[in-house]
Amino acid sequence: MTPLSTTPYLETTMLAHTHTSATAFPVDPSTGTLRPLALTEVRIDGGFWAQMQELNASAIIDHCETWMEKVGWIGNFDAAVEGRLPADRRGREFSDSDVYKLLEAMAWEIGRAPNERLDTRLRALVRRIGAAQEADGYLNTRFGRTGQDPRYSDLQWGHELYCYGHLLQAAVARGRTAGDDELVTIARRAADHLCEVFGVGGIESVCGHPEVEMALVEFGRYTGESRYIDQARLFIDRRGHGVLGDIELGQSYFQDETPVRDAEVMRGHAVRAVYLAAGAVDLGVEDDDAELIQAVSGQLARTVARRTYLTGGMGAHHEGESFGADYELPSDRAYSETCAGIGSIMLNYRLLLATGDVTYADMIERTLYNVVATSPAADGKAFYYTNTLHQRVPGSVPSPDEPSPRASSSLRAPWFDVSCCPTNVARTLATLGAYFATSSASGLQVHQYSTGDVSAVLDGGTVAVHVETNYPADGEVRLVVTETLDGEWDLSLRVPAWAETGAQLRVGGEVSEVPAGTTTVRRAFTVGEEIVLSLPMVARWTSPDPRIDALRGQRAVERGPVVLCLESTDVPFDGSVDDLRVTEELSDVDGVVTVSLRSMAARDLAWPYGVDAPELSAEIARVPLVPYHSWANRGPSSMRIWLPVEVDALAS
């Protein structure tokens, strides 16, 4: 157990990055402790994440495009061009943003694995969008026309700047993978318009949904124009002073009650909170503003310590899709929005680059395996928007033809009225490589483990390693040097926090125990040289902080980075996941994990208080647990991650 430190970021002077020929960086800070690698520098070839990337390429991206044509969100741009708005507008006020997120996913996917068919579709989409842009750069299908609300008349809820943010991010993706093209031109015109309207002397406000901040910084990095970064600074500094006015959910809903520099912890709408924080880190990095980065890293540390689910999921409340109070983390109705998990990964990645602290990579791993991987169905054609940790009653099958309400969480749905999550999953999976490894002047750091290849240009030349592993099925990660340079360089591997004891490193036949954190081998590597990291991949019990009332008397099982769950499909008795108690037994035979449990005698009382301890069956059943990310792929079921424990086992 690591004590909470709320200032993991120290005021070290960050090194300016020297650029190589690679350009496909999802995030490309000008300074930082670690350098990002481009999508072309990290190949994921086999195993869990390669399958997910393949699912994205073959199913998810297509699915998103098909649905957005079907529900008319793409058609809104055509309707704008043809003067059919507002009559023919479809979808919520922010639907444009999902078309942009789809574009971004397509652009990164093409950058990762060139695909002419996809490129043609991307260019067709860009043309339809560009046609709808107005002469002054304004672009939004929901506002500004006769019969529509005026431009920028509803900054609280209108999402106009949020939509621009996603447009800019799509343009950065396209620019960095295919060079300046029409999409970049559209984005530049929109960004210039935005800076004019919201710049100094313009409207002194912000968007109800943060997003444009990090997009502006990245667009500034891409174009080399500081005015976009200046505009991001204005937005970051304005926020927190009540500029948006009050709403029934309170100003903290959109983080407008406290400036980002002064806040102690994340609160309000979880996606808004993590997007804002990611933008603040981006700005802090460009401004060399250690205080700002430290403020955000402190907020994240407190949020991880007190307001984050075991899965890495964030956001406890359905109401306001928001964080709860410290230690208020109910499993049932956990909101844990997929987009909040993705935003948390974006934020943790930025802090990893800025600080080099691999605890951020730990959180990325946890969230990837247990939030991002949980969202899509096995066929890539249905998604979770919320990711509950406890499903009491098997859900009903969502309509295959109609969008579902966003907060339905019993079974994955093909589309939602508010469908931010599927396109967010798509762009995340397309950019996965960047999260897996980084470099520095003198070394290569591998943070996430998958079969594949990583290369990096260090100050002394290019180095590369091939990685071979069945991770997370087993814990052995074999790295072979495939390219090296003259002299010594550092190969750093992350030893996850869950591998606190038992991790071993084998270099040149010598085996040593390695502690959690970063383990670095520095030597003059030769091609073919092998380094093997062995992580103790075995199921383990996890107990919750005693202040989390919702989890008292319960334990979860984790195996490596994967959170397991009990699904009713696997339970004998009446298939309930609630009327039972687990014993202390836990077995893991080559990854087949089982727990022992007793069932509670059925009883149906008129009043659920003043109740005796339940009678437990003498018989003990052994029941398999499955990865949480795989649940509900076998039809409607109930499920729980946290398992009630026999009192005897508790006392031990």
Add this chain to the structure above:
Amino acid sequence: MTPLSTTPYLETTMLAHTHTSATAFPVDPSTGTLRPLALTEVRIDGGFWAQMQELNASAIIDHCETWMEKVGWIGNFDAAVEGRLPADRRGREFSDSDVYKLLEAMAWEIGRAPNERLDTRLRALVRRIGAAQEADGYLNTRFGRTGQDPRYSDLQWGHELYCYGHLLQAAVARGRTAGDDELVTIARRAADHLCEVFGVGGIESVCGHPEVEMALVEFGRYTGESRYIDQARLFIDRRGHGVLGDIELGQSYFQDETPVRDAEVMRGHAVRAVYLAAGAVDLGVEDDDAELIQAVSGQLARTVARRTYLTGGMGAHHEGESFGADYELPSDRAYSETCAGIGSIMLNYRLLLATGDVTYADMIERTLYNVVATSPAADGKAFYYTNTLHQRVPGSVPSPDEPSPRASSSLRAPWFDVSCCPTNVARTLATLGAYFATSSASGLQVHQYSTGDVSAVLDGGTVAVHVETNYPADGEVRLVVTETLDGEWDLSLRVPAWAETGAQLRVGGEVSEVPAGTTTVRRAFTVGEEIVLSLPMVARWTSPDPRIDALRGQRAVERGPVVLCLESTDVPFDGSVDDLRVTEELSDVDGVVTVSLRSMAARDLAWPYGVDAPELSAEIARVPLVPYHSWANRGPSSMRIWLPVEVDALAS
């Protein structure tokens, strides 16, 4: 522990009630197992509820009127008359209803304790309201004028019929306490208009918020006109077939996904659910429709068994102010809206009258002491809208001048944007007497205990008893017969379910143990004869059903009908109510209840999972518990009802 029976209502032929000269009945069914008593037949003279009634008369009613003048909700009627709508309209779409609930409270209060000043104010209000009624009987300040939405254009959210419902209930209160007057005339015109517009051949829909159903039945009972009851029947039968269309919260939010006859359990918006159920019982009673009453009583039984807080509070979710799933009853952020508690009391009272089953009176008692009594501050000038069972962080002091958001629950607020609760508390306190006792052809039943007098006209003549008690401070209830009749009659007393063992009855010097339920003494009583019921009033531990995850490893303390809580104001250490464990010790010395607890060593971890058992202090502190209804009257505090228990104590 009573096993759950979902059919407490048996198909007995209900007796038609013969009327006496009393008229001040809040509910006046034409048939039923028990007869209601009028407010003039039950006097509450001393003790807890007398103080609450006095608070209502001296503070709460005035407070509601003052605020509704201040925020302009009463002024809306003047603005309507003066043609200043919609420009000058204030408040939410349903604000008219709160003016009507105030009128209802005033009318019952005048009926309970004549008050000329209040009567003058009531008549002045009625004049202002009547002036705004339109020629065809339509009355609503939010719809129908130029610049406003058309009448009945938003049945999902417009609350027009809900407002009529409260108008009709106010008129019934006035009519039954002061006779037909202008308010009754206004209501009759509105009801006739409503029957015309929504009757057979009219708009085939219902109101998004049930309420008008029970109001129409009662107005039909009052006027003797069956057309109002027929209209209620149309509304009850139409609902549940999706007539309102879909909304993001789902059709179950307003109980329009399943007809009331077919539903298994209460779900959706809690106030809507209990109001609808109360109206269905009213209709079932008038129609001699045992099937309908049985459907509702079954739903209530399942709801009480699985979806009700220890306090009697209903509604687990802030989102949608709705019921959760079975056993989903988190203490933190318990919604438990005051109005849902009041609606539950209304429903339980109707079922008590229909069936004679005193378990309904048990639930009324629990809800009165722990929801209704919790809402108003000690000075009657601030209220809880939601009634959380666990406050993690002391709240901030609500604005004394501005309405608060409705769901703020950290400290009582003087008024809310949605302020249904204060006026609901006011009308409930004014009608309290009716809930306390009932009669039948051959006897008098006392259900709730307070110093006061009860009289009833039985078939053989009038009987009366004087009650003397310090209940709930102690458990002795002394009844003296003050009026009797020739021959035998029944005096029935409720022995609460919590007094399962240890209750004693003393009649004529003979003491006998009496079980929970109804205990009846049948004899030819003489004036001055004394009957003493002794209830075991001592603090007791209460354990939750093991399926309530949120309460695992915790126990609550109850004393008689009163739920106790731990308030940070009383806690040594750092004043936290969360970082502690209670032992098995529980002491009750003349009502001063204390528990023993150990504090947990402070620790602040980076990740709240994978945690060792906390270190507990060797030192044990004895800390007082206070009645939950009294909490947060000593400034901002944190609070919890359910106390984490040492593992050793759990095993016992």
